[in-house]
Amino acid sequence: MQEQLSLRLKPAEANDESIVRAYISSAAGTDLKNISGFHLIKRSIDARSRQQVWINLTVRAFIGEPFIQRKANTIQFQDVSKATHKVIIVGAGPAGLFAALKLIEKGVQPILLERGKDVRARRRDLAQLNKEGIVNPESNYCFGEGGAGTYSDGKLYTRSTKRGDINRILQLLYQFGAEESVLYDAHPHIGTNKLPQIITAMREQIRNSGGIFLFEKKVTDLILSGDIIKGVKTADGDEMVADDIILATGHSARDIFQLLYDKQVQIDAKSFALGVRIEHHQQLIDSIQYHCVLRDDALPPASYGLVEQVNNRGVFSFCMCPGGIIAPAATNPEELVVNGWSPSKRNNPYANSGMVVQVEQADAIRFFEKRKDLHEQAKLFSLGNKDQWKDSPLLLMQFQSAIEKIAFAAGGGSFVAPAQRMADFCSDKHSSGLPECSYLPGVNSASLSAVLPDFVYKSLQGGFTAFGKKMRGYYTNEAIVVATESRTSSPVRIPRDAISLAHPQFHNLYPCGEGAGYAGGIVSAAMDGERVASRIIEKEK
Ligand SMILES: Cc1cc2nc3c(=O)[nH]c(=O)nc-3n(C[C@H](O)[C@H](O)[C@H](O)COP(=O)(O)OP(=O)(O)OC[C@H]3O[C@@H](n4cnc5c(N)ncnc54)[C@H](O)[C@@H]3O)c2cc1C
Structure with missing residues (x-):
């Protein structure tokens, strides 16, 4: 049988698998030899007592039956290279990336346009900024593949629990290479050194599935016609069209806020x-x-x-x-x-x-x-x-x-x-x-x-x-x-309908993520990306 148990251990004990097994055997009232293994479900630190810091563990113990390794809920992606429904996503931060993956899962082709560079090339611009004090306005800690979340602490904690499925986001990060601990730590984090590989794996998945992912492709204009947005223009002179456009440009894309303002696309000030x-x-x-x-x-x-x-x-x-x-x-x-x-x-x-x-x-x-x-x-x-x-x-x-x-x-x-x-x-x-x-x-x-x-x-x-x-x-x-x-969240909100999630003036323009005012952090931006993508898919049904 499998039993869920709560344990309270000293820090060194919690790090020692054999000691955890001994605690499980005692809590379950069974002999140690009957415990074939366990999965960690939750791990948190309780430092309230001045005498002792405790580690609280929730475990699923396998008792008297063979242990089965934890299996990631692997999400399958479709081949969208020939999909007829195409969605331009402006910005490859967490919101844009998770929107793209969701679209691919459901058979829609994303076309990701990112003004910055891929994670490797971006690293050189960060070194130049740190060492020489020279900022590249298109490639920095906020702009580039993975968005503002790539060279961050990678904290994956959010209070926005009602806005989406946090576990799904954590599962996807695990699927793309994050450590298993992100699935059970109360305050999971990934770290700057590990985030770029995870972002790279996501990009490879998007491209291998037939999605389009372009770097140094800065959107500079919107092609508006009546109550729809037909496409976008980019700094290199290209015009690109699609059925729907997701705008996930983050809180630092001031040129996008200015563009919306100049084109009389409704935006609101946000504290x-x-x-x-x-x-x-x-x-x-x-x-x-x-x-x-x-x-x-x-x-x-x-x-x-x-x-x-x-x-x-x-x-x-x-x-x-x-x-x-x-x-x-x-x-x-x-x-x-x-x-x-x-x-x-x-x-x-x-x-x-x-x-x-x-x-x-x-x-x-x-x-x-x-x-x-x-x-x-x-x-x-x-x-x-x-x-x-x-x-x-x-x-x-x-x-x-x-x-x-x-x-x-x-x-x-x-x-x-x-x-x-x-x-x-x-x-x-x-x-x-x-x-x-x-x-x-x-x-x-x-x-x-x-x-x-x-x-x-x-x-x-x-x-x-x-x-x-x-x-x-x-x-x-x-x-x-x-x-x-000063860049804690967006100083502007791009409004959207509460049900369709589309902009009130353009029924196929989807403001998304932190820049639009609907997220504050990696996980909530990722959840918002998924949410917007799901709405676009539902609309087609
Ligand atoms: C140094 C740092 C550390 C952080 N640490 C954490 C943390 O530990 N945990 C956490 O939850 N959050 C953290 N954050 C915040 C987090 O990164 C953001 O909340 C999150 O990335 C927002 O996601 P997003 O996709 O909405 O926007 P962004 O991540 O900002 O992505 C927007 C993307 O759009 C692109 N873009 C902008 N304009 C255009 C254009 N015109 N054309 C094409 N592309 C465009 C940008 O280059 C960027 O890649 C940190 C942020 C920074 C800067």
Whole structure:
């Protein structure tokens, strides 16, 4: 028989298969020799007790019957090379890739158009950005095969459980080469070093099944006719047509938002979050979270999630990367954006996390009313006459860009980031020297009160102080605050019908993923890609 059991073990015990079997035998009340094997169903860490960190395991034990190895639910793909139904997908991030795979599974041919390069060629552009401070606007941490998720921590956790089948996404990632642990860890992650192989395997599957996958194919125009979109034009002068178009261009494709605006395709402003990235020594985070001096080798580097209301604004940690590196995630020259990634082992000595504050349209209006110089620079009056700029759907995007430009200038150029020690940040004091930081282009001591808008700066000051009370030791001048974390989600929403998922003006245009405002992270973007593809397939029936 097979029995599902819950076990609570010490970390080293949980890593030792023979000990887990002994626990299973005791929990099932049967002799050890009757346990032929087990599958892990769930694994999570419980560090609430100050005395002992526990590992909670849910296992399916095989008792008195032969053990069967776990089989992946392998999803079969069709040959779509001769399919008559063709769908252009703009953007090969998680949303675009998973949409393409879903279409192929159901016999529809995807034509994936990606402005960036394949994962290997893209790596060279990232090296150039990190070492020489030169950004390629078409190939960077946000643009290129696999989208913003490729050179990330690869955290696969999402709260959007109702938006799709998370297990299916994890199964597919496993099918394309992710480790089995993604299927049972409570907070699975893949790591920057392993993601490119998985993305490559997906591309090969798409091409081997007869899907079309083109790189350095930047969409620059939409061919609109009445209430349909016929196709797209690309930067190299091609015109491509298809039955349906999925727009999955991510949160950084500002040229696409501008294009939609210019063509009077409805878009809406969307609030997003802005702030900084903070970095501590991983050892400090381990000691706080695991209540120890040094982390038990059997435990992974610790993570954290923090949230606080300060002056009626949410301040929260975002995309925490244990054992990670702070990365330059800008897509344009002279705009500074930071984000974070980790390798699969999360074995760098630092722990970084975004620390951000929610920003609304009214905040952007107040900001530009005060900063007339930036108002001019952002050409806000081109967004309408007199006060019309205040209602513009592109206002938050312009605000985001303005802050990134201020940060770039404060860093001193070449993507050197302005930074401050944490306690100095909270007392608005210039840091005379900075601690070591993982950010490769380098950091420059600067007063971040001159970089961030006042409401963001003050909210973060309050947030850091409060976080120091929640996690004793977190508030320290040995931590470094780096500006600016600004690409947390899209500052624009592309509307779509709740049932058909098509744009209200064009019944075969499907806004999708994070850039359209329907996802926030790898898994939710992948689920949204599947969802949109499924709707397109259902429409044909
Ligand atoms: C450094 C970093 C670390 C991250 N870490 C994590 C993490 O650990 N876990 C997590 O869940 N999320 C993480 N994220 C966020 C996550 O990557 C995104 O939420 C996710 O990739 C969004 O998926 P998407 O497909 O909607 O858009 P994107 O991934 O942004 O993909 C959009 C694609 O469209 C392409 N494109 C844009 N414009 C055009 C055009 N005009 N023509 C053709 N192609 C175009 C882009 O090149 C890009 O490849 C991280 C992001 C970054 C930058």
